[in-house]
Amino acid sequence: MKRVLLAITTHSAALVTGFALGIYLLPILTAPDAPDAAILEESARDALFTTDLTRDLRGSDLLHWGEGRISVTPTRIVHEGALAPGPDYKLYLTNRFVEHEDEFNPLKAEAALIGDIKTFDGFLIDVPAGIDVGAYSTVVIWCESFGEFITAGQYQ
Numbered sequence: 045m046k047r048v049l050l051a052i053t054t055h056s057a058a059l060v061t062g063f064a065l066g067i068y069l070l071p072i073l074t075a076p077d078a079p080d081a082a083i084l085e086e087s088a089r090d091a092l093f094t095t096d097l098t099r100d101l102r103g104s105d106l107l108h109w110g111e112g113r114i115s116v117t118p119t120r121i122v123h124e125g126a127l128a129p130g131p132d133y134k135l136y137l138t139n140r141f142v143e144h145e146d147e148f149n150p151l152k153a154e155a156a157l158i159g160d161i162k163t164f165d166g167f168l169i170d171v172p173a174g175i176d177v178g179a180y181s182t183v184v185i186w187c188e189s190f191g192e193f194i195t196a197g198q199y200q
Contacts, residue, residue, distance in 0.1 A: 078163040081124070087168055088115035088122040092177065095197030097125060097185075103144035103193035110185055110195030112166070116177050121158060123167045132189040133161035135169055137180035141198040148184055148193055156180060 079087075088094075093116040099109040112125010121135060136155040142148045148155075159169040171177060178200075185194040 091115035
């Protein structure tokens with residue numbers, strides 16, 4: 045009987061570990077190539093606003109972080125840096141700086157969804173028509189699948 049319980053426990057632990065690793069590694073393995081650094085640099089030249097992303101935010105941890113520079117133009121948002129890889133990342137704009145999911149969740153309904161983040165070594169996302177980036181102050185990178193804060197930067 046002890047042997048059966050041990051087998052069930054170890055196999056269950058291996059299954060859970062494999063599933064968790066799959067969730068973490070799948071976005072890395074399937075991510076498209078990041079835009080070329082020269083394209084990111086060129087796109088960031090027309091920025092109205094910039095902000096730096098750091099790992100030292102309250103909601104950031106070993107698996108949820110971002111670093112680098114965000115440049116905001118009227119038509120594009122450019123990230124030159126790195127993000128912790130993960131599934132279903134979204135870029136939002138908010139009217140207030142947040143640094144944890146407990147601060148973002150109450151604002152999420154008012155936030156402007158800009159788009160999906162598919163690369164982790166820099167990205168370039170078009171701002172949807174009708175969104176005035178000057179009406180917001182902060183970029184937030186959010187994991188939609190797990191409701192996890194990744195990082196944020198206040199640009200004005």
